[in-house]
Amino acid sequence: xxxxxxxxxxxxxxxxxxxxxxxxxVDPYPVWQALLDGGPVVMPDGSFALLSRHADCDAxxxxxxxxSDRSNSTRWAAIAAGMSEDDREWLRRAKPFLFMDPPDHxxxxxxxxxxxxxxxVERMGPLVHELTEGLLDAAVDAPRLEVVDQLAYPLPVTVIxxxxxxxxxxxxxxxxxxxxxxxxxxxxxxxxxxAQFAARRRASEEFRAYFTDLAEQRRRRPADDLLTxxxxxxxxxxxxxxxxxxxxxxxxxxxxxxxxxxxxxxxxLVLLRDAALxxxxxxxDAYAAGVVEEVLRLDPPVQMTMRVALDDLTVPGGTxxxxxxxxxxxxxxxxxxxxxxxxxxxxxxxxxxxxxFSAGPHYCLGAPLARLEARxxxxxxxxxxxxxxxxxxxxxxxxxxxxxxxxxxxxxxLARR
Numbered sequence: 001x002x003x004x005x006x007x008x009x010x011x012x013x014x015x016x017x018x019x020x021x022x023x024x025x026v027d028p029y030p031v032w033q034a035l036l037d038g039g040p041v042v043m044p045d046g047s048f049a050l051l052s053r054h055a056d057c058d059a060x061x062x063x064x065x066x067x068s069d070r071s072n073s074t075r076w077a078a079i080a081a082g083m084s085e086d087d088r089e090w091l092r093r094a095k096p097f098l099f100m101d102p103p104d105h106x107x108x109x110x111x112x113x114x115x116x117x118x119x120x121v122e123r124m125g126p127l128v129h130e131l132t133e134g135l136l137d138a139a140v141d142a143p144r145l146e147v148v149d150q151l152a153y154p155l156p157v158t159v160i161x162x163x164x165x166x167x168x169x170x171x172x173x174x175x176x177x178x179x180x181x182x183x184x185x186x187x188x189x190x191x192x193x194x195a196q197f198a199a200r201r202r203a204s205e206e207f208r209a210y211f212t213d214l215a216e217q218r219r220r221r222p223a224d225d226l227l228t229x230x231x232x233x234x235x236x237x238x239x240x241x242x243x244x245x246x247x248x249x250x251x252x253x254x255x256x257x258x259x260x261x262x263x264x265x266x267x268x269l270v271l272l273r274d275a276a277l278x279x280x281x282x283x284x285d286a287y288a289a290g291v292v293e294e295v296l297r298l299d300p301p302v303q304m305t306m307r308v309a310l311d312d313l314t315v316p317g318g319t320x321x322x323x324x325x326x327x328x329x330x331x332x333x334x335x336x337x338x339x340x341x342x343x344x345x346x347x348x349x350x351x352x353x354x355x356x357f358s359a360g361p362h363y364c365l366g367a368p369l370a371r372l373e374a375r376x377x378x379x380x381x382x383x384x385x386x387x388x389x390x391x392x393x394x395x396x397x398x399x400x401x402x403x404x405x406x407x408x409x410x411x412x413x414l415a416r417r
Contacts, residue, residue: 025395028303028331028402036332042318047074049320052332054339054355056316060326062360066307067101073308074323087201093243094204096251098362105361111233111240112248113365115163115226121368124159128373131155132380133417140414144391147407151381152264156257156373164249165218165225173210177203178254182401208246215245226252252366260370262301262396262403263292264377270295270346271382272390272409277348281382285375288382290348292374296356297334298346303402304329305358330355331402387412 023031032052035041041050051057060066070076071092080088097108114120135151145151154171157178161171180203211227218228230245240248270291271278281288306327309320320326333355335343340352357364364370392408 023399025397025399025402028399029335032303032329032332033335035329036335040315040317042315042320044318046312046319046321047324048327049315049317049324050327050329051315052329052336053316054333054336057328057330057333057355058359060307060315060328061305061355061358061362063307063313065310065313066326067310068099068105068307068362069095069101070099070306070308072310072323073325074321075325077323087197090201090204094208094247094250096247096255097244098251098255102361108240108244108248109361109365112230112252115229116365116369118368121372124163124369125372125376127162128155128159128376129380131158132376136380136384136414137417140416143410145385145409145411145414147268147381147409148261148265148404149406151377152261152268152403152407153257155264155377156260156370157253159369159373160253160257163226164252165223165227166214166253170210174253174257177207178258181207181250181254182258182398204250207250211246211249212242215242215249258401259301259364260366260373262401263295263370263374265404265407266299266301266402267292267295267374267378268381268407268409269299269390269393269404271378271385272388278382278385281378283383285379287348288375288379289371290350291378292371293354294346294348294350295374297340297350297354298344299402300331300334300354300356301401301403302356302358303331303400305400328355330358384415384417385409385411386415 035050036052040052040056041048043049051060071080080091083091097105097112100108132151132155135154136145139145139150157171157174158168161168161174166174180199215227215231218225218231222228222232227245227249230240230248233240271281277291281291304327306325309322309324309326311322313320313322313324313326315326334340337343340350340354357367357370388409388411390408391410392406393404394406396403396405
């Protein structure tokens with residue numbers, strides 16, 4: 001895909017599909033940089049805009065004039081019209097609050113947010129430390145560490161599973177469901193392939209059936225976990241419906257841990273490529289936290305997001321008509337020199353804010369937990385890896401979520417704790 005093709009989609013659908021189909025998953029950044037350098041893209045018919053500058057993306061994320069619900073999109077309405085009534089009803093019932101607008105989003109977020117405050121998350125530090133060290137202990141005698149399967153995936157999924165009260169023997173079941181469901185982000189505004197749509201619906205229904213049973217157990221026998229809190233939640237007389245409990249559990253398990261997997265793996269690559277940085281991370285928690293922030297800025301787990309104009313919306317470069325789509329290229333915004341001085345320099349002591357966790361009403365609830373898990377993981381890796389060498393790196397086939405599918409590290413033995 002050439003720079004000119006990337007910068008000139010012919011319609012909202014063509015624009016999204018070109019970005020998601022042709023951009024290289026191994027290194028999308030030349031295209032993102034070209035879009036940042038070229039400035040905003042707004043189609044003449046107002047059906048589509050692509051924004052890549054930090055200030056522009058930030059303004060739209062905070063705007064009350066846009067929607068996170070794709071059903072407000074003219075293009076998605078046309079796609080949905082071609083679906084069966086049963087499929088449309090399933091999509092409506094399975095929609096998580098990530099893709100809702102006020103007042104529903106406000107109500108659900110308020111009920112869930114108390115489990116993810118910085119204070120609550122900080123109390124989870126000992127658990128995250130113990131899980132991380134235990135995962136590395138299990139690989140201590142092997143000559144290679146496969147970072148994704150042996151650390152980056154099991155750490156966050158175990159943490160969120162424990163928070164929700166999922167039995168340990170069931171944690172592995174989420175791997176298949178999560179992988180299938182996460183792929184759906186790439187066709188947020190595209191007509192899904194029938195086989196892919198069927199696979200996602202099947203995974204979603206299996207997931208919901210599992211949590212329906214687990215939620216019923218919590219209603220009969222409450223426990224000290226987040227799922228019990230969800231099924232019994234009440235705020236100003238308002239409770240979650242069964243559908244809301246199930247879709248919220250799905251969001252927490254899938255969206256939350258998928259992005260943290262990518263963050264840990266992307267941060268591991270930084271450690272492998274810079275021995276001096278690795279040595280400092282091993283002994284300096286504040287510096288390790290700065291490394292995580294720079295990975296979020298320069299190689300974010302979520303590369304882009306979108307909003308729908310609720311009415312005609314003026315953006316830099318033109319007007320998006322009601323029902324039109326605004327794609328926000330977060331991965332480019334992190335490299336905007338107007339926000340970040342010398343933006344391509346990796347600087348763990350940088351303090352300029354980024355948009356990797358979004359902004360405004362949809363700012364990521366799980367940001368404190370993701371930061372904690374990533375900081376603990378990179379610190380442990382920096383301390384325990386001995387003469388590490390990258391041997392195999394492959395990337396997931398996703399343009400919205402970015403991270404390695406496999407990351408093999410050969411080492412001279414993992415240091416014991």
